[in-house]
Amino acid sequence: MSWIDYVVVAVYFIIMIAIGLWAMGRVKGQEDYFMGGRGFGKLLQTFAAFGAGTGAHEPIQVGRTGWTSGLSGVWSALMWLFVTPVYWITAVWYRRMRHLTLGDWFVERYESKALGAAYAVFAILFYMFYLSTMLSAIAKFAVPLMGTDEIAGLDLKYILVPGLAGIVICYGVLGGLTAAYWTDLIQGVFIILLSVLLIPYGLWALVEQFGDPSTQGFMDGFTIMHQRVSGDYFNLFTGPSAGEFPPQYIFALTLLALVGIVVQPHFIATGGGSAKSENEARIGLVVGNFLKRLCTVGWALTALIALALLAGRPELAVDPDLVWGIAAREILGPLNVGLVGLMLACLMAAMMSSADTYMIVSSALITRNLYATYVNPDATDRESVKVARVTGLAIIVGASIVAITMADVFAQFTFAIELTILFAAPFWIGMFWRRANATAVWITIAFSTLVFFLLPIVIPALAPQMRTSPQWTTTTNRVTKTITRAATPADVARHEAWIKAVSQADGNAELLKKIGVEPPDCSVGDEINVVLTSGDKSVFWSGGVESVKAAFERVDQTDDGKMSILTERRVGELKGQGQFNLDFLIYHYLGVDLANASKATIETLRLPTRVLLPFLVLIVASYLTPRTSQAALDRYYVKMKTEVDPDPETDRRNLEESYRNPKRFEDKRLFPGTDFEALRPRPSDVIGFAISVVVCFLVIALLSWLAGIGG
Template structure:
């Protein structure tokens, strides 16, 4: 690709990529305590929380994968970016409890609620989850670098690309810790948004497409079964069934934003509860932009390639790179900017996951079991060593696990792999914070059993239930991973509740009392029930009243927003004992911003039905 770049593109590419390690290294020169190294001194402002959460959550295999799934399947992939239930759960259920305990890791939180075995098991499971995602990020990042330097004197192999990614991220992550990562993540977020927006603009501007409105009209002209700009596919769809989206995928979102160390670590590092809450909500708005600049560009690429290349079909994971070659005008520096954004997307997730994994290994293994009296200097030194270990392990697994040949919809495959581990973690956190009766032994057994429940559910369905034509007609011949997540969640939930009530009653109620959450199960149930009741009214108007989803989208959004404008809410302000009452409409009220995020998301769910 570089052989096709002009001088301006190369200058832009090198200049933008040089910003990241330079900024990270400058910050790394500052002396660091353990709290500085792992949590940036708990001094991150809301805008940096937003940039870091978004940058951590979106990697190059997301940018490439999202567009590729839009190309091959359609706009339904937008559900991966509509995460308002998970954000509300974090902001108004978990957040103040996490931060009040002043923990470094969520595993420490589980130790407070349950015991040290729950803490260690969480650490083991999260290390496995992070490794799977790190390997995926290294894999796609190396393929991107291969494509980038292909046909030049700098052409590199798959292995060389892996090593280069490891070296660049290590250059600032090892020495700078969380503070360097937050700063570079924020820079990388701006680069990713600029790159994605540029690709979308030039794709949608092509005469065959005619803008976003033209794309909608072009798609609407197709037979209904061939249309791509819709959010719901049949319940037996092999990849993105609507039944799985509102069950398993919803649970996966809740895991990522509420119980996942490498995202929640940004919340723990925030300057205040308000900064943490506003930052997470802002990241939700940033995620809502992805369907409109990445996934819609993928759908547009489908129609553009079909028109311009005589119906030739491309590998979905190659669609992004082919699109850059096709629509971006040369000699403007835009190609260099886009490629820099794509490369930055790789680094933004890799550095964050490495830091979180080493935080877990350092705090929960080294400081807990190996050297409980370790000084700050020893803790930071061990953390730096663990980054090297994680990089070497990830490169080795990327070489052993994946070949440098792309496969279609790689992102969905990684999501399916991760989902074996997450249901048990979610159950332990959700039940633990809402029910004082959850016991430590029951929680540990439930967390450990979850992957086996997932494998069992998959085996039983694929070999027995799925062979029944009537069942297959509803849920498909093979068990979709989203359905598997939901089934595993139910089995794990049942295990924890039954064992807590029978064999292993809770003998440590003080663990629950220390959490001091600001909302109980009854309040949460009433809030969810009211939200579902409002949506039931509009769904009824569509199915029984004959109204179109588009016609009710705005009204559904406004009614949803109204739920956040009710009576005043009281919340315990961070690190102070007084109760702060917030009422009425105020732009400083984070509840208003949460309501706006929810309303916009609901409007999208109806409009693209």
């Protein structure tokens, strides 16, 4: 980075802090601080949903999966695509709740302050791990841009992570949600720049390096990209990694995302709760998230350009997570006009636009559902805002500590996402079914905590012999596909990069393991054998199995001239690593043979247990335990049926009328007279949902069309 790049980053930071100082003067009470006075229109709601839903780790993640899996790697971030139409429905829920936190919702629906407190504790853990992934991603992205991994003898992350946290604290703690939303608007523009900036410059770099700039334009870069990269890298559902994201896995990811996303704590604000009206809530949430899906298309296209341009970089043979950083450095750096600094500021914007909202929502939960409930029930608005500012700081500090001390970014992310299992079923069922009650919810939370988080650690500790038992060290078959095709320029460059990487590793066993097997040594046009290995995944152990004395024996082999497939199984002494997948005992005792299952299939099979079991437990437990009081249920459900009026006074009067007559909307129910409280869909519900589904397919069509240009 040059001096002008550092100036760009510094100016960006100054603007963010100035907005925080401006917004500080607008905070008069809790609703101003936590919800911005519920006065946000379509524009700010759109960019709030866009900013909060777009993490700094996602462009880097798509860069990595695009490098390893081609176009199909986009599903590592696009898995949320088909969840988006449901937001048209859920946005109304969050606005009609009229709460400041989702903890308040659990308190009201289940008449339990303790559930609100438990949800607050969940939120603290969730955000510390979820936000830490973004801080870690920024640190990794900055290394190739800054040309060093340390400053003054310290690892770069020890400088960068606390620095970014400090900026977020400055403007977020001061200005609350108003500051967060206005900075999200600016940061949203930066994120869009991040998503498209490398595409035209990258295409032109392909022309300059491998074409003829005197006769070709940057659009010819698409043709060069296809000439340099094998065609299987441009398939949206199956790629060179033996189908890392097949349709059934995408479906499973979509359903898992849908079940869990509704209880992510920030959705009470960005999901519609801070909007002026239900219409603003819906449009903001859906449009903001579709804007993110379009940005994901840009990330995928950038990854394909990087595949064609950077296949010869030895650093990427070691760590594909560096794709985005190296692409920015190599494509934008030579221009020396501040674009590298702009790219770094853009990625920081992706992190900070999420971090500020997460911090404020977390501080609201701590203030309202812990402090005001158990420490100082008589706290004034002024005192509550002071507590919120201090506790918001603690969340960011905690996330920074996790980012610095926990090296495994993917583990941080998956732990945060899986935590939503604890509250997903109580939310979904509580929204529609009167029979659900607090006792049943506690039973469900206890069940999920034990089965999915505690027992997988405790059982192997109490019975260590399980780790070496042949019964529990089962692995799926290893499938080796050998594909015969013509070598592309990228294949030649990959082999050269592999040679350089091995030479630079200088015998380091850990680095050599990351580099992997040698790609084919070839010239362009040579017939080569591309070897793709999949399977050999542990069924019962999260960390896989380690061979003590083991070998592979052949199960099957086929060859049709273009592709040979060798299927083998691991035999011998093995030792399980990590946690025990307790939920897979169900498949074991049902006699399901998982030997031929792919990695995607194994991941897909996590769906029935981790999603359906908590729902089943809650339903059964609800029938066996006492109901919530009739008066509380009547008050809650009639409130959720009362449309929000943008005028607070009118809305208050409408609510009072509903509370006086809880049966006023009985004629709008799908199943009147039952415990099921779903309403009949309105025309606006159906039309908006249908349009959103169509847009999902248009996004896929756009991505396929762009990737196919020049092919």
